[in-house]
Structure formats: structure tokens, C-alpha cells
Amino acid sequence: MTVRTVAIVPAAGKGERMGADKALLDLGGTTAIARIVATCRAAGVDEVLVVRRDGAAPLPAGTAAQVVVVPPGGEMADSLRAAQAALPASSTNVLVFPVDHALVEAETVVALLATVERGAAIALPLFRRRPGHPIALRRDVFAEIAEPTALLRDLVKRDPARVRVVPSANPWVHADLDHPEDLRAAQCALHGEPWSTVAQMFRHRSRRAYRPDPIPQPQLERLVDAARHASTSSFIQAYAVVCVRDAATKGECARLCSGQEHIVQAPVFAAICADLHKLAACCGRRGTSLQAQSFELFLQATIDAALVGQNLQLAAEAEGLGACMIGAARNHPEQLAKLLGLPPHVFVVFGMTLGHPSDDPLPRGRMPLAGVLHFERYDVAGTGAVLDGADDAMRAWARRTNAAGAGKKGRPVDETKGWSDRMARMWGAGSDYVAARQVLVDELRRLGFGLG
Numbered sequence: 001m002t003v004r005t006v007a008i009v010p011a012a013g014k015g016e017r018m019g020a021d022k023a024l025l026d027l028g029g030t031t032a033i034a035r036i037v038a039t040c041r042a043a044g045v046d047e048v049l050v051v052r053r054d055g056a057a058p059l060p061a062g063t064a065a066q067v068v069v070v071p072p073g074g075e076m077a078d079s080l081r082a083a084q085a086a087l088p089a090s091s092t093n094v095l096v097f098p099v100d101h102a103l104v105e106a107e108t109v110v111a112l113l114a115t116v117e118r119g120a121a122i123a124l125p126l127f128r129r130r131p132g133h134p135i136a137l138r139r140d141v142f143a144e145i146a147e148p149t150a151l152l153r154d155l156v157k158r159d160p161a162r163v164r165v166v167p168s169a170n171p172w173v174h175a176d177l178d179h180p181e182d183l184r185a186a187q188c189a190l191h192g193e194p195w196s197t198v199a200q201m202f203r204h205r206s207r208r209a210y211r212p213d214p215i216p217q218p219q220l221e222r223l224v225d226a227a228r229h230a231s232t233s234s235f236i237q238a239y240a241v242v243c244v245r246d247a248a249t250k251g252e253c254a255r256l257c258s259g260q261e262h263i264v265q266a267p268v269f270a271a272i273c274a275d276l277h278k279l280a281a282c283c284g285r286r287g288t289s290l291q292a293q294s295f296e297l298f299l300q301a302t303i304d305a306a307l308v309g310q311n312l313q314l315a316a317e318a319e320g321l322g323a324c325m326i327g328a329a330r331n332h333p334e335q336l337a338k339l340l341g342l343p344p345h346v347f348v349v350f351g352m353t354l355g356h357p358s359d360d361p362l363p364r365g366r367m368p369l370a371g372v373l374h375f376e377r378y379d380v381a382g383t384g385a386v387l388d389g390a391d392d393a394m395r396a397w398a399r400r401t402n403a404a405g406a407g408k409k410g411r412p413v414d415e416t417k418g419w420s421d422r423m424a425r426m427w428g429a430g431s432d433y434v435a436a437r438q439v440l441v442d443e444l445r446r447l448g449f450g451l452g
């Protein structure tokens with residue numbers, strides 16, 4: 001058989017963040033690598049080369065693929081160079097198919113290969129306007145990977161004119177299989193179980209760096225519309241969301257929120273407001289006045305806003321966006337209210353940056369569940385162990401973050417401090433946070449919220 005199309009599956013990593021060899025992960029009762037090989041075969045790929053590190057576990061028996069062995073510790077480009085040297089002489093097209101994208105379906109591969117067959121030098125799948133993997137390349141273009149420092153993305157970026165994008169409805173062209181929660185999400189999607197929302201929740205990380213790509217207005221409208229279907233106390237719907245996209249206004253918002261740069265960078269800064277304005281208008285229509293001095297009403301509106309905010313973050317994350325809540329929006333509530341044209345009885349409970357994330361922070365995890373979930377009665381006796389667990393978890397996260405060079409703006413995180421140290425410093429005697437928010441109550445009163 002003349003081999004024309006070869007798929008290369010770089011699978012030489014140890015899967016350290018996942019804690020397992022990614023090629024051998026279970027995806028719907030089959031391994032990731034078996035799934036990719038089956039997808040490639042179904043799409044008409046003639047041969048599959050799987051790049052494995054020396055000493056890696058063997059591929060499952062019966063995997064219809066050739067194995068190329070590389071020394072451990074290399075990068076993906078090293079795997080691709082090794083595979084390039086092993087390509088059959090007759091091959092004309094190459095498909096680079098990382099294991100992370102094991103859920104990509106054959107129809108996407110067929111479309112990519114057809115695009116290259118029709119003369120494109122490089123074909124990429126596009127999901128929601130963002131390119132992903134696998135990537136199909138003409139062999140002569142792929143051969144550029146032999147340049148000692150070339151990366152696959154260099155080949156793609158070198159000449160935009162030679163790249164064709166292939167729209168895809170398959171979100172897995174963007175997927176990562178880096179963390180256990182990524183695997184859970186993939187497994188849920190495969191099983192079609194109603195757990196995908198839960199899996200999405202486990203995947204949460206606050207994102208603090210963004211690409212400049214805007215969020216299309218229809219998407220923003222849909223997300224806020226979905227978010228506002230949260231439960232609302234007595235159906236008061238006491239919230240509003242002001243989405244700021246104008247760069248100058250966002251800059252002002254950032255200035256009022258202790259200069260947080262990601263507010264400027266994100267295409268959207270959403271101000272999540274507690275909003276009693278509409279209730280005041282209802283009362284006005286009926287010739288009465290809003291009992292805005294009620295602490296209960298303040299609390300209801302604030303809770304309502306928080307529920308919408310959390311829903312919005314989850315909805316955004318479910319669509320591949322990233323978000324970070326911004327409590328610093330309460331640093332200068334009156335100035336922010338003026339900037340955003342808020343009427344009386346409205347304040348920003350917190351802000352939220354929204355956009356296409358460009359950072360990749362390690363999930364922070366949480367304190368031991370025993371500190372949060374109690375059965376029948378609150379387990380006060382367990383608090384000491386919970387704090388120890390929370391401290392250990394925080395230090396372990398700091399170590400992992402530093403090892404991955406993923407600290408805030410590249411700065412290392414303090415590995416010595418546990419969670420309880422941080423909380424005591426933040427909220428104990430002499431707390432800067434408390435001092436900074438001393439004026440909050442007066443400002444909220446002036447904005448039309450009674451606090452009892």
C-alpha cells in the first residue's frame with residue numbers, strides 16, 4: 001500500500017500534571033491512544049506514528065500504530081522531529097494529533113485532510129473562532145520542523161497565507177488533558193451523563209490574563225441571560241450587570257479597582273450590581289416608597305447579585321471563556337457608580353473580567369471537604385485537622401505553581417505560608433482589608449442602601 005497520509009501522535013510526556021500517562025487514559029472504555037488511532041483509521045489516514053519516550057509503558061495490544069522512541073525529557077518539537085525522520089518516503093500529508101484532542105471526531109480529521117489534499121499547506125480546525133488541533137500539513141511544510149529550534153506553532157505562524165481554517169462544531173479541538181478534572185470532563189462528555197456541569201465546576205480557575213479577541217455581543221447576551229436564571233429571593237430580581245467594553249472606561253474601572261491590569265486586558269469588565277432601583281420604581285408607581293433602610297433588603301439584593309455573578313462565571317467557563325471576580329470594585333463604590341451611571345439604590349457588589357484566557361494557572365483546589373460539608377451537626381472538633389489540611393494543600397499548590405513557573409506574572413508564590421497564616425494576616429488585628437473598607441458602609445448608605 002502506498003502511504004500518503006501519516007498521523008503523528010506525540011505521546012512521549014510523562015503526564016506529570018495529570019499524574020498518569022496521557023496516551024493510556026481511559027476514555028469511554030478505551031485508551032486515548034486507541035481512540036485516536038481508530039479516529040485516524042476511520043478518517044482514511046494510512047499510517048499512525050506514536051512517539052513514546054524510552055521506557056514508557058507499551059501501547060495496548062493490537063494498537064495499529066508504529067512506535068517511534070525518543071529519549072525522555074524532550075519537548076513536543078523533539079518528538080515531531082523524530083517522527084519526521086521516520087516518515088515513509090511516499091507520504092505526502094501529515095496530521096499532528098496530540099493526545100489531548102483524543103475526543104476530536106473523524107469528520108474533523110476528514111475535513112482537515114481534504115483541505116490539504118485540495119492544496120492548502122496547513123489546515124487547522126476552528127471552533128468558536130479559535131484555532132485548535134489536530135493540524136494537517138503538507139509534508140514539505142512539515143519538514144520545516146527539522147530546523148533545530150522550530151516549533152509547530154512557528155510553522156503555522158510563519159506565513160498566514162498558507163494556513164486554511166476549517167470550522168468545526170467539536171469543542172475538543174481546544175481541549176487539554178492536563179489535569180484530572182480535564183479527564184473527568186472528557187469522560188462525562190463521552191458517557192453523556194448529566195454530570196458535565198459538575199465537571200465544569202471542578203475545572204474552575206480564576207483567569208487573570210486575556211487575549212484581545214472581543215466577546216461577540218450575542219454570546220455576551222446569551223451568557224448574562226442564562227446567568228440571570230439563577231434563583232432570586234421572592235422573585236425580586238434585584239440585580240443588574242453593566243458590561244464595560246470601552247477601553248477608556250475599562251481603564252477607569254481598573255484604576256478604581258486597585259489598578260488590576262487584567263481589567264484593562266480583558267475585553268469585558270462586567271459590573272455585577274445589587275439593584276433596588278427597579279423595586280423603588282415599582283413602589284413609586286404605587287404611590288409608596290422603597291424601604292431601602294432594610295438590612296434584609298440589602299442582603300437579598302447582594303445575594304441575588306452574587307448568584308447571578310457565579311452563574312455568569314460558570315456559563316462563561318462552559319463556553320471556553322475565562323473570568324475573574326473583582327471584589328476591589330468595592331474600593332470606591334461611589335466613584336464606580338458615578339462612572340457607570342448607576343441610579344440610586346444600585347451598587348457594584350463585585351466586578352468580573354471576562355474574555356479568552358491566555359494564562360494557565362494551576363487549579364487552587366480547596367480546603368478539605370470536611371471543613372465545609374457536615375452531616376447532621378457542625379463538626380467543630382474537626383477544625384484543627386481541617387486547617388492543617390488547608391495549610392498543606394496551599395503549600396503544595398504553591399510548590400506546584402512555582403515548579404511550573406505559573407506564579408502571578410511569573411513571580412514565585414510563597415511556599416512557606418499556609419492558608420491559615422494568610423487568613424489570619426488578612427483578617428486578624430491590624431487587617432489592611434478591614435482598614436481599607438472602613439468607609440464602605442457610609443458609601444453604601446449614600447448609594448441608597450440601608451444597613452439596619
Ligand SMILES: Cc1cc2nc3c(=O)[nH]c(=O)nc-3n(C[C@H](O)[C@H](O)[C@H](O)COP(=O)(O)O)c2cc1C
Pocket residue numbers: 204205206207208260324325326327328329350363364365
Ligand atoms: C467576590 C470575589 C471577589 C474577588 N476579587 C478578586 C480581585 O479583586 N482580584 C483578583 O485577582 N481575584 C479576585 N477574586 C478571585 C479569588 O482570588 C479566587 O477566586 C480565589 O483565590 C480562588 O482561586 P480560584 O478562583 O482560581 O479557584 C475574587 C473572588 C470572589 C469570589
